[in-house]
Amino acid sequence: MDTREKDIENLKDYKYGFSTDIENIRAPKGLNEDVIKFISNIKKEPRWMLDFRLKAFERFRNLKEPDWQKPKYPKIDYQDLYYYSAPKSMNDKPKSLDELDPKLLETYKKLGIPLQEQARLNGIAVDAVFDSVSVATTFREELNKQGIIFCPISEAIQNHPELVKKYLGSVIPTTDHFFATLNSAVFTDGSFAYIPEGVRCPMELSTYFRINASNTGQFERTLIIADKGSYVSYLEGCTAPMRDENQLHAANVELIALDDAEIKYSTVQNWYPGDENGKGGIYNFVTKRGLCKGKNSKISWTQVETGSAITWKYPSCILKGDNSIGEFYSIAITNNHQKADTGTKMIHLGKNTKSKIISKGISAGFSDMTYRGLVDINSKAQNSSNYTQCDSLLMGNKCGAHTVPYIKNKNSNSNIAHEATTSKISEDQLHYCQQRGLNPEEAVGLIVNGFCKEVLQQLPMEFAVEAQKLVGISLEGSVG
Amino acid sequence: MIEQIKTDFEKIIKNSDLSESDIKLKRKYLDNFIENGFPSRKLENWKFSDLNQIIKKNIGELSFYNDNSHPNKVDTATFIDGLEHNKIIFINGRIEKIDFNYENQDKITIDDDYKFENKIENSNSLLSLNNAFTNKCYKISIKKDYVLNKPLFVYHTMNNKIKSKNINLKLEFQLEENSSLRVIDLFNDNAENNFVNIFYNFDLKKNSTLKNYKIDKMQNKNIKYSYNNIEQETNSVSETFIFSSGSNFSKNEVNCNLNGEYSSAFVNGIFSLHNEQQHEIRTIINHLVENTKSYQLIKSVLGKNTKSAYQGKIFVDSKAQKTDGYQLSKAILLDGTSEFNAKPELEIYADDVKCSHGSASGSLDENSIFYLMSRGLNYQQSKELLINGFLLDVVEKITDLEIKNLIKNMIGLKE
Numbered sequence: 001m002d003t004r005e006k007d008i009e010n011l012k013d014y015k016y017g018f019s020t021d022i023e024n025i026r027a028p029k030g031l032n033e034d035v036i037k038f039i040s041n042i043k044k045e046p047r048w049m050l051d052f053r054l055k056a057f058e059r060f061r062n063l064k065e066p067d068w069q070k071p072k073y074p075k076i077d078y079q080d081l082y083y084y085s086a087p088k089s090m091n092d093k094p095k096s097l098d099e100l101d102p103k104l105l106e107t108y109k110k111l112g113i114p115l116q117e118q119a120r121l122n123g124i125a126v127d128a129v130f131d132s133v134s135v136a137t138t139f140r141e142e143l144n145k146q147g148i149i150f151c152p153i154s155e156a157i158q159n160h161p162e163l164v165k166k167y168l169g170s171v172i173p174t175t176d177h178f179f180a181t182l183n184s185a186v187f188t189d190g191s192f193a194y195i196p197e198g199v200r201c202p203m204e205l206s207t208y209f210r211i212n213a214s215n216t217g218q219f220e221r222t223l224i225i226a227d228k229g230s231y232v233s234y235l236e237g238c239t240a241p242m243r244d245e246n247q248l249h250a251a252n253v254e255l256i257a258l259d260d261a262e263i264k265y266s267t268v269q270n271w272y273p274g275d276e277n278g279k280g281g282i283y284n285f286v287t288k289r290g291l292c293k294g295k296n297s298k299i300s301w302t303q304v305e306t307g308s309a310i311t312w313k314y315p316s317c318i319l320k321g322d323n324s325i326g327e328f329y330s331i332a333i334t335n336n337h338q339k340a341d342t343g344t345k346m347i348h349l350g351k352n353t354k355s356k357i358i359s360k361g362i363s364a365g366f367s368d369m370t371y372r373g374l375v376d377i378n379s380k381a382q383n384s385s386n387y388t389q390c391d392s393l394l395m396g397n398k399c400g401a402h403t404v405p406y407i408k409n410k411n412s413n414s415n416i417a418h419e420a421t422t423s424k425i426s427e428d429q430l431h432y433c434q435q436r437g438l439n440p441e442e443a444v445g446l447i448v449n450g451f452c453k454e455v456l457q458q459l460p461m462e463f464a465v466e467a468q469k470l471v472g473i474s475l476e477g478s479v480g
Numbered sequence: 481m482i483e484q485i486k487t488d489f490e491k492i493i494k495n496s497d498l499s500e501s502d503i504k505l506k507r508k509y510l511d512n513f514i515e516n517g518f519p520s521r522k523l524e525n526w527k528f529s530d531l532n533q534i535i536k537k538n539i540g541e542l543s544f545y546n547d548n549s550h551p552n553k554v555d556t557a558t559f560i561d562g563l564e565h566n567k568i569i570f571i572n573g574r575i576e577k578i579d580f581n582y583e584n585q586d587k588i589t590i591d592d593d594y595k596f597e598n599k600i601e602n603s604n605s606l607l608s609l610n611n612a613f614t615n616k617c618y619k620i621s622i623k624k625d626y627v628l629n630k631p632l633f634v635y636h637t638m639n640n641k642i643k644s645k646n647i648n649l650k651l652e653f654q655l656e657e658n659s660s661l662r663v664i665d666l667f668n669d670n671a672e673n674n675f676v677n678i679f680y681n682f683d684l685k686k687n688s689t690l691k692n693y694k695i696d697k698m699q700n701k702n703i704k705y706s707y708n709n710i711e712q713e714t715n716s717v718s719e720t721f722i723f724s725s726g727s728n729f730s731k732n733e734v735n736c737n738l739n740g741e742y743s744s745a746f747v748n749g750i751f752s753l754h755n756e757q758q759h760e761i762r763t764i765i766n767h768l769v770e771n772t773k774s775y776q777l778i779k780s781v782l783g784k785n786t787k788s789a790y791q792g793k794i795f796v797d798s799k800a801q802k803t804d805g806y807q808l809s810k811a812i813l814l815d816g817t818s819e820f821n822a823k824p825e826l827e828i829y830a831d832d833v834k835c836s837h838g839s840a841s842g843s844l845d846e847n848s849i850f851y852l853m854s855r856g857l858n859y860q861q862s863k864e865l866l867i868n869g870f871l872l873d874v875v876e877k878i879t880d881l882e883i884k885n886l887i888k889n890m891i892g893l894k895e
Binding site for chain 1: 524798801811813814815816817818819820821822823824825826827828829830831832833834835836837838839840841842843
């Protein structure tokens with residue numbers, strides 16, 4: 001019996017006992033080696049994957065939770081969480097839209113989301129007219145034709161171990177910070193995409209079109225590899241508000257761009273932000289990092305963050321290849337008691353590397369918004385340049401907007417420019433819009449959209465329209 | 481180090497005529513310093529320069545005992561010529577002379593027995609060190625409606641009698657209503673490997689004006705830390721100019737609390753660094769009430785193996801509507817080994833404000849050099865001309881004409 005089988009054998013005798021009922025598989029509460037083995041086992045992972053997880057867990061045990069961030073939160077008891085639970089069965093899910101929260105339905109209506117899609121988002125079994133599975137299958141066939149691999153990461157571990165083994169953890173190693181290491185130990189599922197050499201991905205990839213996409217859980221892991229000369233645009237999340245029982249979300253996203261490849265990663269996040277009094281809501285502690293490994297490669301992050309009680313993330317680019325380019329476009333909106341501490345890191349290692357950061361922060365209500373970023377130009381990164389612009393908009397005097405950029409220049413041939421402004425919507429602008437028949441809320445929506453335009457332009461077409469509406473909705477009730 | 485500091489402290493206490501309660505207070509400060517030690521990279525404020533390491537590397541064992549019983553000889557040759565001025569002469573950690581000869585003596589009081597307050601302030605361990613070891617803290621008050629005729633020069637002199645010592649200086653200034661004071665700090669160092677720790681506290685009452693210029697020009701191998709705390713009431717103005725160049729390591733901190741409406745603070749600085757120097761300026765401007773204004777401009781020219789850092793923070797309280805805050809830092813890196821770090825920070829809780837910051841760093845513009853060379857200047861001349869213009873911008877911000885010209889001559893800037 002090899003060691004792996006032994007492990008499984010041991011698990012069977014595990015004192016808390018694991019239920020094998022497919023409908024209701026759940027790891028016992030708490031975080032320990034057995035739980036990790038359990039997850040690995042259920043996913044039928046090879047030995048190296050389990051080792052990867054255990055190595056991460058070993059390190060995690062010695063790590064301290066960071067506390068330098070601006071938004072403070074009550075201490076999380078990591079032993080009081082479930083680290084694995086299988087998707088809910090159909091019986092637990094709402095049967096029709098009438099069972100849903102009317103507030104949620106109202107938001108859907110404002111965003112213009114079709115009925116079928118509303119149902120799909122809430123896991124309601126959809127009828128034959130809208131067969132998402134068949135739509136997804138057509139997409140999948142087309143991708144296969146081009147040799148693109150796009151599947152859940154657990155499938156990739158089974159079917160493409162050579163790729164996963166080579167790249168998983170190469171950008172976010174198991175020796176990274178607290179939440180990233182936690183994710184490496186217990187991640188349950190996520191997306192995997194591989195674009196072969198010279199292929200331009202014909203469509204926007206999105207979890208939306210992935211079979212088995214439901215309930216990837218709180219510890220998602222995404223790995224995207226763009227081989228030489230390829231291009232891919234990836235969409236994460238959607239504009240519709242997402243309800244989720246899991247409070248802590250600690251996902252890891254790794255992007256790798258080889259020579260001449262380009263990855264465009266767009267995120268729209270609208271998770272439950274808690275109620276008006278700041279009760280509840282999701283903690284979004286995501287680690288996103290892209291590596292421009294090859295020459296002339298490019299990684300571009302675009303994010304629209306409107307949800308979550310606390311957003312704490314810094315999508316970063318490591319510009320290792322010569323002539324590589326990193327971009328970061330962000331809109332972060334906080335309302336009521338939401339808090340955000342977000343920004344980016346641009347690490348210039350290769351020659352002639354360029355980076356651009358455009359960040360727009362809007363805070364309203366009692367919220368707090370922080371832009372925190374790092375631009376680091378290494379001594380070997382000749383002729384590199386960076387441009388950073390971060391603008392903040394404040395609505396009301398109960399909220400805060402902060403900018404904390406770190407700028408490190410170790411190279412005399414490189415240039416860094418940084419600008420930041422903070423302002424409010426001027427009375428004149430509001431007056432002008434209202435004079436022309438817009439109500440105050442519409443006027444604010446219009447002005448804010450103008451403020452965000454530079455970033456919204458970067459989003460793929462379908463997304464951009466919805467995101468624009470989302471910006472308006474997020475700020476509802478913050479005027480007057 | 482801990483043993484050393486304790487024995488040195490006991491030696492000082494034995495030779496002093498301090499009261500029982502003062503000794504107790506000093507002990508408290510000493511304990512606080514021992515507990516925290518010299519600040520290191522682990523503290524956010526010291527991220528860019530690890531003082532603990534720097535002291536270890538450059539000084540090694542530091543001695544805290546200073547024999548202050550004998551007066552030092554005052555070398556008049558170091559005084560500024562051609563400009564009448566008042567003087568405070570500070571030699572090897574001892575205040576030798578405070579001289580306000582040009583002023584109306586009724587309008588200035590000097591309290592040499594000033595008691596510092598009994599509170600362990602925040603977490604600044606260097607302040608604790610200062611409080612534990614300063615032998616005398618002077619408080620200088622400028623009376624209501626009095627404008628000093630001449631500027632006050634503080635000569636910081638160290639001669640080669642001291643080495644590997646910690647020197648502390650603490651001065652309190654109070655500017656009463658409608659008064660005005662100009663303070664120029666001049667550093668003359670002939671000693672090596674000392675750690676100088678200076679704390680100034682300025683209390684600005686209504687309508688008063690303070691101008692503080694710090695000139696550290698002479699090349700030396702000392703480590704300096706200087707902290708200015710400025711409290712400002714309604715309509716007061718403070719102007720701080722820092723020329724940071726001479727010392728091996730230097731960190732200037734300016735903390736400004738704008739407590740009164742229409743008060744304003746200006747901080748301007750120049751780093752001009754050569755051979756392995758490492759300097760830092762950190763400014764914190766707290767806008768606490770409505771209609772306050774701040775402006776900061778910091779420029780660096782960095783030579784071989786040098787490192788400069790600028791950490792600037794503008795804080796705007798939720799009450800401080802109509803704040804106007806501006807902050808700009810620029811750096812020219814002359815060599816592949818030079819490094820510029822910046823952390824321009826905004827923390828804003830009010831919506832009707834105008835706050836912005838900018839930071840730019842890079843090499844000298846080749847096009848500009850080409851332009852100048854095509855007009856007959858050689859490479860070196862063109863470079864110098866460009867740097868001259870770059871730095872002149874900051875010096876031009878000095879509002880006092882007399883001092884501006886003096887500083888221009890001192891640091892060799894041409895118009």
